[in-house]
Amino acid sequence: MLDKLNSSSHQDISLSFQAHMENPLLWPIMEVLKHKPSGWKVHTLAAHLNDLGLVPVLDPVPEKELFKKNFLIMNALYQLQETLYPDSWLQVQAMDIELMNGRYYGNSHAIDPKDPLRDYYISWLNYEADEGEVKRLLNEFWTRYKKFAGISETDMDRSRALTLFELPIDASQQEIRKRWRRLALRWHPDRDEGNTAKFQILCEAWHVLRY
Numbered sequence: 340m341l342d343k344l345n346s347s348s349h350q351d352i353s354l355s356f357q358a359h360m361e362n363p364l365l366w367p368i369m370e371v372l373k374h375k376p377s378g379w380k381v382h383t384l385a386a387h388l389n390d391l392g393l394v395p396v397l398d399p400v401p402e403k404e405l406f407k408k409n410f411l412i413m414n415a416l417y418q419l420q421e422t423l424y425p426d427s428w429l430q431v432q433a434m435d436i437e438l439m440n441g442r443y444y445g446n447s448h449a450i451d452p453k454d455p456l457r458d459y460y461i462s463w464l465n466y467e468a469d470e471g472e473v474k475r476l477l478n479e480f481w482t483r484y485k486k487f488a489g490i491s492e493t494d495m496d497r498s499r500a501l502t503l504f505e506l507p508i509d510a511s512q513q514e515i516r517k518r519w520r521r522l523a524l525r526w527h528p529d530r531d532e533g534n535t536a537k538f539q540i541l542c543e544a545w546h547v548l549r550y
Contacts, residue, residue: 361516361549364415364479367393369527372429372438379436381412390410397476403482406467413460422520426449428482431457481546500544518543 372385385408388394397407415436416436420429423438428448430437439448451457459465466473501508504518519541528535 361477361519361545362411362415362418363477363483364388364393364411366523366527367378367391367417367418368412369419372436377436377437381409381433381436384436385409385412393480395476395479395483403467410460410466414463414466417457417460421450422524495543495547497547502545503541504548515548518546519548 366390368384369474371384385394385438394408394411397403397411413431415431416429416431420431422432423429430439430448463473464490498508501510501515504510504515504522506518508515522541523538523545525533526541527533528538
């Protein structure tokens with residue numbers, strides 16, 4: 340009975356943890372797709388991100404390394420698909436990844452909430468790593484991305500970050516995460532009306548608020 344309670348408690352903590360995580364590969368992948376919307380497969384995208392210095396060694400065991408890299412990319416792709424929809428459609432298939440502008444994809448594509456593959460990759464519980472390892476890896480990714488995006492250290496604190504997000508001091512993690520997605524998409528430098536300086540400041544604010 341105690342084992343079941345411990346297991347249930349651990350799962351609740353894990354579910355809460357994964358609900359608050361943001362995969363830092365989202366925006367690097369978006370930048371890649373903005374410049375080259377089609378012709379990508381998971382392994383070619385992984386190789387490109389690796390060339391950019393954004394994907395460290397994830398596991399000393401080659402098979403696990405391949406799985407974890409694949410998981411993080413698919414997780415980011417499915418999150419991006421939801422973030423971009425309905426203005427654009429991101430086709431997420433292992434051998435055919437394509438970003439379609441809203442003017443072209445029409446009404447023939449929609450997010451399927453019952454898609455088992457999507458459910459699998461969205462859940463951090465399937466990453467096959469404990470919470471500490473996932474947190475360490477995501478922190479490492481975030482540090483690399485800040486360098487990639489040219490983000491400098493500031494005196495950002497929680498109060499200032501919430502002000503930038505236009506949220507109250509008691510905002511929930513879910514509210515913060517939703518606002519971050521919306522603001523990042525709005526100000527991303529690869530968007531038509533994006534702003535690099537604004538995006539960098541918002542990234543720093545998200546770095547403070549994401550836990």
